[in-house]
Amino acid sequence: MNEIIHTLPQVLIDGLVLGAVYAIVALGYTMVYGILELINFAHGEIFMAGAFIGTAVLITFTGLGFLSSLPAILLLAIVLIIASVLTGFLGMGIERVAYRPLRKAPKLITLITAIGISFLLQDIVRFIAELKEGNYIITGPSLFAGQHQINTSSILSSFGNAQIKSASIIILVVAVVMMISLDYFINKTKWGTAMRAVAQDRETASLMSVNVNKVISLTFFLGSALGGATGVLFALQYNTIDPYIGFILGLKAFTAAVLGGIGNIRGAMVGGFLIGIIEMFAAANLSTITHGIFPSEYKDVFAFGILILVLIFKPEGLFGKPVAEKV
Structure with missing residues (x-):
């Protein structure tokens, strides 16, 4: 127990950084599902494409x-x-070519x-990647590689001191800004109102002069743009x-979306x-707890174990609401 408490500050910092990545990717899943009731399993690969695009740039x-002539923060922006x-345009293209023709098809086909x-x-x-670099594993230039010491032992003597990379701070700040911006866009703007209307009732929204196709394209653009930006942060x-x-990161982000309430x-x-x-x-602690x-390496079991438990005991998620199906 002392070892677990000692490493807790570092675990929380690393968990928040990784969780920020999962949270933004999960937004893409939940936005698309909220409007089309489609699980866009290609969203994890859009995240991956963003990482490769950012690294290539x-x-x-x-x-x-x-790198030497521009400030690092401007270069990252x-x-x-x-x-x-x-x-974002990649996501729109996928929706237009692959999903829109199947919009009235059974869900299994999509x-x-x-x-x-x-x-x-x-x-x-x-x-x-193999054509350009000769290898599909790519290593990019380092930005924000500095380390910062956090004196958490002064808060509680049982805590050990924690470290955080400059890149981790950038990830947390950018992730929070993106999440707040998206929340504001969805809840306070005209296009956000249109998206919520289409999510609630697509047919009625179209009768109220809402261009459903444009709203769906915008949803894919926003979700994919956020996913691509997160890929850059992941590579950083x-x-x-x-x-x-x-692939695995996308599945974990999907688990996060289900845990929070898919569509929320x-x-x-x-x-x-x-x-x-x-x-x-x-x-950090699984080996210690299980002796x-x-x-x-069994940490992945936790994420998918949570998915199974949520689907069994609370399938609507933590913030979702059970919906009665009309017959």
Whole structure:
């Protein structure tokens, strides 16, 4: 128990950083489901594409000498904008080509299509990466690599001191800004009102002069842009990426969306942070708690175990509301 308490501050910091990534990716799942009742399993690969786009732009800027001539925060802002716009249009393109023709098809068909798009994006990115770099595992230039000491032992003597990377601080700040901005957009703007109207009743919204196709395209653009920007932040934190990073991370973000209440924006945010903290706690303490029977690699079991428990005991999620189906 003393060892668990000693590492708790570091676990919380690392969990919040990872949870911020899960939370923003979960927003893409929950926005699309709220409007189309579609689980867009290709969303994890859009996150991955954002990581590759951001890394490619940084590598290009390195070759042009921009890393030394531009402030790091300005360079990151430029990369985030480029990755967000490109992945936003990628999401819109996927919706237009793959999902819109199947809008009236059975849900199983669109689900299989989403899985197919996921594998297609993986292979396309792997082909391009191997063609350009000779390897699909890419290491980008380091930004914000500094470490900061947090004297948490002064709060409680049982706590150990924690460290946080400069990149982690950037991730938390940018993630919070994006989540607050999205929440404001959904709840306070005209387009946000249209999105909520389409989510509530698509047919009635169309009769009230709401352009449903534009609203759905905007939803995919926003969700994909946020996912792509998060991919850049992920690459900034871990510095090494591959075409398969979006698969497991996307499933965990989906778990976060289900935990918070699929279709609920604020629920997805809370669910992401909870999954991140729980996963980091398991990674740090699972071996200690089980006396070495289960090593830290079993941390993924926690996320998917939570998904199973939520689906069994509270399928509407923490912030969702049970809906009675009309017959």
